[in-house]
Amino acid sequence: MxxxxxxxxxILGVATLVGGLLLPNWMSYLFTIAMGKGLVVLGLVLLMRAGLVSFGQGLYYCLGAYVAGMLTQFAEVTDVLLILLASVSFSVVIAAIIGLLLCRYREIFFAMFSMAFSMILYGLLVRNQVLGSTDGFNVANPSLLGWAPGPEGASNLVLAVAVLLVFTLGILAWRYLKSLSGYAGEAVRENEIRLEYLGGSVFKIIYVKYIIAAGLAAIGGTVTALVSGHVDPEMAYWTTSGEFVFIALMGGTGHVAAPIIAAVLFESLRTYASAVAPYTWQMILGFALLAIILFLPSGLWSLVERFQNKKPRKAP
Amino acid sequence: MKHSLLTAATVACAMTTGGLSLNAYAADEYKLGLVTFLSGAASGPFGIPAKNAADLVIDAINDGTLPAPIKGNGIDGRMITPVYLDEAGGATKQTAEFRNLVERDGVDAVVGYISSGDCLAIPSVAEELKTLTVLFDCGTPRVFEEADYKYVFRTTATASMDNIAAARYVHENLSDLQTIAGINQNYSWGHDSWRDFTETLKVLRGGDIEITTEQFPKLFAGQYGAEISALQVNSADVIHTSFWGGDTDAFVLQAAARGLLADNEVIFTAGETALNSLGEHLPDGAIIGARGPFGPFAPESELNTWFQNEFTERFGTPPTFPAYHMAQALIGLKLAHDQAGVGASTDEVISSFEGLEFYGPGGKVEMSRGKGHQAATEMVYGRLTRVDGEITFTDITRYPADCVNPPDGTETLKWIQSGMPGAECN
Structure with missing residues (x-):
């Protein structure tokens, strides 16, 4: 680069941040949530490029959120950086263990197994009275290096952190996709046997991607927990994971920016759909996804590619 | 490639700013955000009846046709304009939608929330945005036990009240009570209900109670074959269930077919909403609760007669407890405004709402818990019976508010376990 x-x-990053801070509160809140979800979907996209669809990213999304919630509520740790570090490390450790089993499977088996693990977490949380069962519990306002901005400033702090994370992690992911290991994902999708003959380890490639995706999902969960101020087991429920797949399909896997844009679009679509049609907003979302699948099978990003080049360019 | 990255970010920026909209401020209207389940499993039994009640009561408040002593048109003479929102989608979505209601739609107050998870997540946002918020239906006692709020009120008693009263009812009415069994949904509501019920019974009977089995099927499972078998094998003197909505219907139909309801006493703590949907399938002798003095248990008053008649005429079914809860919240909000006077600031409305005592269609509501922000009402249980095919209730027991609600400032579970000190039951 x-x-x-x-x-x-x-410059763009600073502009986004300033723009985000100037937006009305409800919109910057929506934007922050979308950044959080976008990061989760970014991890999902890494896996999808290797031909694996995870229906269980909710597991790490929820783990990240709960680690954040528990730290603020029970350990009185409110520093954003510490919280992020803790939730990412915890999720990566869990992913490193679960990944040993999961990365042996492909296609529907991978999807179902990943979903099963997130539903196990859901089941455990529902039975846990201390953590509020299905009602969840509240998350205290975050601080940064000893500076506590209070309830009004907290959402701005999380927004700033989210924008920073999206840009840094986006650039890193972009670099990763340009690397040998990144390209190996497509090789796995196309022909695993050939890749093994070339001397690559399919298991290792998928394993690394799985762990990266878990880390990104944990960050997304942490951002969501800190800005919304509440966590509940719904975050590990399979419909949440399905939402991430929805956003991934919306954006397409063509570029690291696609999931972020799709997440912003998804959140805006959902909030306007529920304002316009309080009874049938889910139907609007359904039709939107249907339209995208029918007319833009490679997601919204294929529109950008179409405008940029007459012939579609090879990703990324 | 770098260009595509830039394009992407630009598209994202353009999109969010494009969504900006401006709101004209109208001084002669009172914009009220109303949040209930309009879709999903909780919409049929709870969300829609509550929404219908809101339509009815808001029209009546605007037209000034509510029975005396409630008077005046609208709130402070301002006509209420409702902004409806679906509660489905989880707590994260609801906190976002709450901000939208306040900051985008510019509502003056919000009345809503059936799910306890939402009721825990919303108050901190309401405090941040300094918006008067009335929780109308959710049951968890945690809302005002874990924190104090200035802008948040709940005009409904907690679910603990239902189960403390349920325990008192079976203790007093079943002569040779020795064993209990439970079937509750596997989520907070089910676990909390069962815990409050069993803990109260243990206290009332000095520990002399045996639990034969406790079943926690999945929420909305729909099939209860295995659980019904377990309840039949581990027979108990009374079966406790806090099932609601479609789960009650499914359970009653399946249990009746297998004779469980004929052989066992069953107490349905939230069974009243099933009266309309199940009707003839409910067995004689079933003990039914309505989460307060609502529906068939509502005390006679001009307001209740008006509510019953108007609701039945307009929507074809009699109002159930979620409808009463909604009416109670709206009337409470109006009375708090009336008492504060025309043109009162939010702070003045809040201080007149705190500790307010008022009469809704379900009788007296005292905002006497949670430092004046949490309501306590009486609680009623009765046995279903049929007179000439019409459902009525016998063995009705009314428990005063101070008998089944913990005093202000005490945590429910601790209060129960310490023997319910200060409970006044006469």
Missing amino acids: SKRSLALLL
Whole structure:
């Protein structure tokens, strides 16, 4: 990446942040939630490029959120950086264990097994009275390096952190996809046997992607928990994971920015759908997904590709 | 490639700013956000009856046709304009939608929330946005036990009241009570209900009670074959259930077919909403609760007669407890405004709402818990019976508010376990 484009991205990042802070509160809140979800979907997209659809990203999304919630509520740790570090490390450790089993499976078996693990977490949380069962519990306002901005400033702090994370992690993910290990994902999808003959380890490639995806999902969960101020087991429920797949399909796997844009679009679509049609907003979402699958099978990003080039370029 | 990254971010920015909309402020209307389940499993038994009640009561408040002593048109003479929102979608979505209601739609107050999870998540946002919020139906006692709120009120008693009263009822009415069994949904509501019920019974009977089996089927499972078998094998003197909605219907139909309801006493703590849907299938002698003095248990008053008649005429079915809860919340909100006077600030309305005593269609409501923010009402149980095919109730017991609600400032579970000190039951 050249210095010029890095500078441009930096300016864009600051512009997004300032824009986010200037937006009315309800919109910047929506934007922050979308950033959180976008990061989860970014991890999902990494897996999807290797031909694996996880219906269980909710597991790490929820783990991240609960670690954040428990730290603020029971350990009185409110520092955003500490919380992020803790939830990512915890989720990565869990992913490293579960991944040993999961990464042996492909296709529907991978999808179902990943879902099963997230439903196990859901079941455990529902039975846990201390953590509020299905009602969940509230998350205290975060602080940064000893600076506590209070209830009004907290959402701005999380927004700033979210934007920073999205840009850094987005650039890192973009670099990763350009690397050998990143391209190996497509190789896995196309032909595993050939990849093994070339000397690559399919298991290792998928394992690494799975762990990265788990880390990203944990960050997404942490951001959501800190900005919404409440966590509940619904975050591990399979419908939440399904929502991430929905957003991934909406955006497409063509680019690291696609999931973030799709997440912003999804959140806006959902809030306007429920304002316009309080009885039938789910139907509007359904039709939107149907339309995207029918007319843009490679997601919204294929629109950008179509505008940029006459012939569709090879991803990323 | 770098260009595509930039394009992407630009598209994202353009999209969010494009969504901006402006709201014209109208001084002669009172915009009220109303949040209930309009879709999903909780909409049929709870959300829609509550929404219907809101339509009815808001029209009556605007037209000034509520029976005396409630008077005046609208709130402070301002006509109420409702903004409806679906509660489905989970707590994260609801906190976002709450912000939208306040900051985008510019509502003056919000009345809503059936799910306890939402009721726990919303108050901190309401405090941040300084918006008067009335929780109308959710049951968890945690809302005002875990924190104090300034802008948040709940005009409904907690679910603990239902189960403390249920325990008192079976203790007093079943002469040779030795054993109990429970079937409750596997989520907070079910676990909390069962816990409050069993803990109260243990206290009332000095520990002399045996639990034969406790079943926690999945929420909305719909099939209870295995659980009914377990209840039949581990027969108990009374079966406790806090089932609601379609789960009650499914359970009653399946249990009746297998003779469980003929052989066992069953107490349905939230069974009243099933009266309309199940009707003839409910067995004689079933003990039914309505989460307060509502529906068939509502005390006679002009307001209740008006509510019953108007609701039945307009919507074809009699009002159930969620409808009463909604009416209670709206009337409470109006009376708090009336008492504070025309043009009162939010702070003045709050201070007149705190500790308010008023009469809704279900009788007296005292905002006497949670530092004046949480209601306590009486609780009623009765046995279903049929007179010439019409459902009525016998053995009705009314428990005063101070008998089945913990005093202000005490935690429900601790209060129960310490022997319910200060409970006044006469």
